[in-house]
Amino acid sequence: MTAWQERTIEQRNLLNPAFCAVAVWHLARGYRTESMAPANEPAGLPLELAFVGASLVLRGHTRDQLPSSVSTSLATWVHDHPLERSAVAKGVIVLREPVREALLFGAQYGMLSLDGRRLDATDEHSKKIKSYLRTSSAEVRECMRRAEFVGRWLCKAGAPPTVLALLGVQA
Amino acid sequence: MTLPSVSTFGAAASMVGYLYQVRIALLWAIRRSRVSDFTVSIETLDDVSFEVGGEPAAVLQTKHSLNTSATLTDLCPELWKTLRIWMVGLASGEVPPETARFLIATAEAPQGSACSALGIDGPDRDTVEAVNRLKHAATTSTNSELKSAFDSYLALDDSEREQLLSRIYVISAQPDAAAILNQLQAELYHVSMHHQDLSVQMLEGWWFKRVLNELVHPDGGIPRAEIDAQISEIQESIKPDSLPIDEELDALMVALDQLPEFANRPFYRQVVLVGGSQLRIRNAITSYLQAFRQRSAWTRNDLLFDADLQKYDQRLHAEWELQYAQVCDELGSQATEEAMARAGRAILKWAEDAHLPIRSGVNVPWVCRGSLHMLAEDRRLGWHPDFEARLKAIFDAPPQENVA
Numbered sequence: 053m054t055a056w057q058e059r060t061i062e063q064r065n066l067l068n069p070a071f072c073a074v075a076v077w078h079l080a081r082g083y084r085t086e087s088m089a090p091a092n093e094p095a096g097l098p099l100e101l102a103f104v105g106a107s108l109v110l111r112g113h114t115r116d117q118l119p120s121s122v123s124t125s126l127a128t129w130v131h132d133h134p135l136e137r138s139a140v141a142k143g144v145i146v147l148r149e150p151v152r153e154a155l156l157f158g159a160q161y162g163m164l165s166l167d168g169r170r171l172d173a174t175d176e177h178s179k180k181i182k183s184y185l186r187t188s189s190a191e192v193r194e195c196m197r198r199a200e201f202v203g204r205w206l207c208k209a210g211a212p213p214t215v216l217a218l219l220g221v222q223a
Numbered sequence: 224m225t226l227p228s229v230s231t232f233g234a235a236a237s238m239v240g241y242l243y244q245v246r247i248a249l250l251w252a253i254r255r256s257r258v259s260d261f262t263v264s265i266e267t268l269d270d271v272s273f274e275v276g277g278e279p280a281a282v283l284q285t286k287h288s289l290n291t292s293a294t295l296t297d298l299c300p301e302l303w304k305t306l307r308i309w310m311v312g313l314a315s316g317e318v319p320p321e322t323a324r325f326l327i328a329t330a331e332a333p334q335g336s337a338c339s340a341l342g343i344d345g346p347d348r349d350t351v352e353a354v355n356r357l358k359h360a361a362t363t364s365t366n367s368e369l370k371s372a373f374d375s376y377l378a379l380d381d382s383e384r385e386q387l388l389s390r391i392y393v394i395s396a397q398p399d400a401a402a403i404l405n406q407l408q409a410e411l412y413h414v415s416m417h418h419q420d421l422s423v424q425m426l427e428g429w430w431f432k433r434v435l436n437e438l439v440h441p442d443g444g445i446p447r448a449e450i451d452a453q454i455s456e457i458q459e460s461i462k463p464d465s466l467p468i469d470e471e472l473d474a475l476m477v478a479l480d481q482l483p484e485f486a487n488r489p490f491y492r493q494v495v496l497v498g499g500s501q502l503r504i505r506n507a508i509t510s511y512l513q514a515f516r517q518r519s520a521w522t523r524n525d526l527l528f529d530a531d532l533q534k535y536d537q538r539l540h541a542e543w544e545l546q547y548a549q550v551c552d553e554l555g556s557q558a559t560e561e562a563m564a565r566a567g568r569a570i571l572k573w574a575e576d577a578h579l580p581i582r583s584g585v586n587v588p589w590v591c592r593g594s595l596h597m598l599a600e601d602r603r604l605g606w607h608p609d610f611e612a613r614l615k616a617i618f619d620a621p622p623q624e625n626v627a
Contacts, residue, residue, distance in 0.1 A: 060532045061515070061597055062522040112524035134412045139525075191523070 054149075067147070071192075072106065072154030074181055075199045077163050079105040080173035082203020086122065096170030097203060098212045099155075104221060105206055106151045107143030109199045114139055118198060119205075126209040130218050141220045243287040243400040244270045247327055249430045250403060251283065253410045253454075256447050264444035265434055274444060279322045284308065286328040287400055293330040295338040295395055297360040300369060301328060302338060302393075306357075307372035310379070313387060324391045332395035341393040354384045411454075418461045425457045465584025472517050473587060477509045490600035492617060496607040497567030506575070507596050514593020535581045539595055543604045546573045551608050558608070567607040574606070 056064065080097040087095035097105070109115055114136050119129055130137050155171070158164035163181075165172045185193055209215050248271040252263045261273045261280065271283040286301040295302055305326050312318035332338035337360070340353040361373035379387070398406060407423050437445060479501065485491045485508050494507050518532060550566045558566070574595040581590055598604045602614055 054533075058533075060518075060536055061601065062518055062532055066519065066522050110523075134409065138412055 063150075067110070067150040069150070069153040069157035072110075072147075072150050073158035073161075073163055074184070075106060075109060075195060076102050076151065076154050076158060076171065077173045077177075077181065078196045078199035079109070079203040079206075080164065080171045082200035082205075083207045084172065084203075085200075086204035086207035095207070096167055096172040097206075099166075099169045099171060100212050101206050101215060102155065102171055103144050103147060103151050104140070104215060104219060105199065105202045106147050106154075107140045108202050109195055110147065111139060111143050114143070115195070115198050118202065122201065122205045122208055124205075126205065126215065126218055137220055144221050239289060239400050240285070240287045243329075243403070244285045245431060245434050246400060246403050246407070246427070247271060247283065247285050248434070249427065250407055250410065252445075252447070252450055253407070256450060260447050262444035262446045263450075264437070266438060272444075279318055281323040281325060282309075282312075282318060283325045283327055286326065286330065288328070288330045295328055295330050295332040295336060295393065297337045297356050298364050298366065298369075299330075300366075301330070302326070303369045303372040307375060309387065309391070310372075310375045314375075320386055320390065322390065326391065326393045327397055328393070328395050329397055329399045330395060332393060338393040338395060341388065341391050343392045343394055350385055350388045353388050354381065357388075358384070421461055422457050425461070426453065429453055464582050466521060466582055468585070468587055468590075469517055469520060472513045473589075475509060475513050477505055477512065479505060482508065488600060489602050489614060489618065490596045492614065493599045493605050493607065493610060494571065496564075496605075496610060496613055497571055498564045499568065499571060503571070503575075510589040510593035511596040511600065512593070513589040514597055517590060518594070518597075531581065536594065536598060539577075539579060539591070540598060540604060542577070542579060543570075543574070543595065543598070546570050547604070547608075554608055563608050567610075571606040 054063075076097075079102060083097040083101070084094045087093065107114070108118065117133055117136055155164065155166075159166060161177070162174055163177050165174055185196060206215055209218070215221075245265065248263060248265050251271065251273070252261075255261055255273060259275065261275050264272050264274065270285050272279050273281045284305040286305070288301075293299075309318065309324050313320060318324075326338075326341075332342070337353040337356040339347055340349045340356065342348050357376060361376050364373060366373075376384070397403075404423060407427070408419050411419070411422050411426065433445060433449075482501065482504060490507060490511055491504060494504050499507070522532065547570060550570055554562060554566045575592060577591050577595065578588055579591050580586065581594075595604070599606070602611070605611065605614065607613060
């Protein structure tokens, strides 16, 4: 892990643990929402999908090209956006450290809970997160809105190995 | 009597056939490299063969038709010539029975033909049907050119024929030698996001040379590791050499009355420390804002540059250190305030004039200038020879207690 002072200003500002933790929190919430749709059995976000989800959401070019509805299949989207596929796979590598830090940060502050290999978003901080978003820039709000969407979308896309294979991410 | 025409000697068809075979070999090699290890050879046992641990795992025969209406009928020479090669290989033991055999053709396999019954998957695949159709073709045809192929096929018994055909897959209606380029590009998407054409050209250029070398000096085939290494080398060499520059930022200019807003920022104070004029301060603020916003946009829109920014900052810091050390050496330890400020202005001038582009294609000067001011803002570098202590005094002084 790079020491805080040695990171670029961009890393410190844009990929800071708190911000990334809030993004993962939204991913996990979206995932849970969608998992309840068919069987009412809430499921946590598989750990590996936190990295994939962050890569889909935090990179602006990719975020702008996400579908508008969860019913668009991931396979179709990947097929229609071959460039995004490789960018997402690379993004997972770039974001490995920031997302790891975000998970630690989120767990420490009780925003995220880890159960085996699945993450859940705890509800106790929802108010704080909502008020944080009210004062945030439009881009930050868009990130979080899309994170929740991507959480649902990845839940619908099937088992994590399928998702990783579709996006060409090596586990 | 008709005179022979020069076109009789035309080699276009066989030429295209060879090129097609070499291209197919590359395409299949890239595809297979995702799932398993192998060594690929061309024209040893077959047109193209993939070996795993010294045993052929798959052999390919490629058939390129220049005639667009060609079809793979039960009697077509392409099919029978291929079968003959495979039967010879099987009899001699060079190609074990379990090796997968692929016939890749640009021609279509008509509905109900033996070739369509040998398709790679789907409900149409029916080896028994293919065995019988081919037996019928071999017994009834009078084509003398294919007689030896027919004879060897009929010499097998039914179970041998079935065993052979069960490992034969006919892949018909494939893109022709030119169109296959698109498939190669698709396979290389992950290699080069920005230079699709170039990466295919570079890889093919290397591949044709490599294959030719292997044909002239056979050396056991081309291992997958070599192909992988070549692909990653290409990936490294064609990183885009420029980055998008926001035109609005390029035109940005800070107004003089905005200066006080920045008066408490370290990078502002650093210019003041060396006695920089208002105009110089304004230029510093402008380049700082330009670089800050542009770098932020690069990071937000394309996470991929993150590591590059870090390296860039390190490079700038190293260059600054060189200047700083030179100037401080000249100055000596007993320098006056005035001399120190003058020396500091020389370092600041270096920073203002510096042109160390983050990528060779990024030509706007403010990315470099502004990034240096960003490092100054971070107090990782400075202009005044004694900048560290002086900034400490300004920013890190303990809050003054009110002494009554």
